[in-house]
Amino acid sequence: MKLDTSGLESAVPVWGAPSELVDGFSAAPSFEVPNTTDFDGFQKDAIQMVKPAKGTTTLAFIFKEGVMVAADSRASMGGYISSQSVKKIIEINPYMLGTMAGGAADCQFWHRNLGIKCRLHELANKRRISVTGASKLLANILYSYRGMGLSVGTMIAGWDETGPGLYYVDSEGGRLKGMRFSVGSGSPYAYGVLDNGYRYDMSVEEAAELARRSIYHATFRDGASGGVASVYYVGPNGWKKLSGDDVGELHYKYYPVMPSTVEQEMVEVAGA
């Protein structure tokens, strides 16, 4: 649909700054629109281009002892690996964690903002906010920015009065309560290992190993995931970082190199 912008056209060319007041009349308020025939299509394309492909692997699951949260640490811009040491697990407050998938800036900013809101709630109501409430606050904010190009695929994990809590919240405005989630381009691979090995009554060590292994397998197959596999545990006394292992080292730990017998060996030929 072509917008009728004739009312906005001023006497000067579009690229120039609006000229001085003409004849003492102030110019009508105007903004520059792109020089294109299909403005709405253009806007849609622009948003699609800006929306990153959520190149990452994050996962979280609830089990008997609490919540386990794990993520990789690679940031990629297309085919370029921009960083191998990104903190994708964000500490909202001492008993709540958020994971980062999608736009790094969006995730970091809005998680920080959520942390502020949670603290204000605590001060006003003299009790901690529930994981339900915190995730709902974030989801409502993201919903109000729907369609404006935010890219956030996060999980809010925490421990409150009702026990362990886990919610998935995204920038489309969706919010889901669940026991197991994985978000990012590596999530199908992580789900394969996670869903296969999951049991509700695991110990903390078993659950940590399952989380670590799931992230490792995702980084093995997905090019946009890699770096360090961080594992956090959220229990009744808050969260605790359990491990951060380089996935390259994890590979050789799980699949150690077997020295194979040498069948034929190349020998230096003397002379010639």
Place this chain on the structure above:
Amino acid sequence: MARYDRAITVFSPDGHLFQVEYALEAVRKGNAAVGVRGTDIVVLGVEKKSAAKLQDSRSVRKIVNLDNHIALACAGLKADARVLINRARIECQSHRLTVEDPVTVEYITRYIAGLQQKYTQSGGVRPFGLSTLIVGFDPYSGAPSLYQTDPSGTFSAWKANATGRNSNSIREFLEKNYKETSGQETIKLAIRALLEVVESGGKNIEVAVMTKEHGLRQLDEAEIDAIAAEIEAEKEAAEAAKKAPPKDK
């Protein structure tokens, strides 16, 4: 002095906001209301002016629900009360929507008090002419609470309180006779307090009780009459015991 009561945004030289104090006067002329907190129950009682013959008394409810677990009674301008109650009801639901949890009694009291304060600091409006008694149970801990707000926007928690006409006498009575009670005893205490200033009889008082399990329940006239009769009997027995010489002397 007359110059400082024209608009509420003006302080008087000796630090009074006259409009707020006049609003408190309006409260003092309103119906008596009493609230008592027990260990597992909260009771609200309100003086009821005798209903006109043709009036449908059921449409004149003075004790209302704000949510399943919170109730409110007030003294003062009833029309102002309607507006405040509507805003509070919306806030209760809005809170449920944004944090998926029912409000605590303290939260909604803070909200109502905040609203009352806003109207003491805006241009062109007058304060709400009512004090409220808010009762309810905390959705988590199950603890009962009683709060009171007034036209200035202050609020505090009480074990038992009264507002409206003759509230001072009722409060004195409560201070002398308050004990931690539960169930029927709390209801009796509330009715006894109210009967200090109101003519006896179920026709003249409206009583509602709230429990954690059953929410708000309005007592019907017969029940109130029965309890009032009990109270009368106890009073007479106490008088008789005082007058008669003690037997073991």
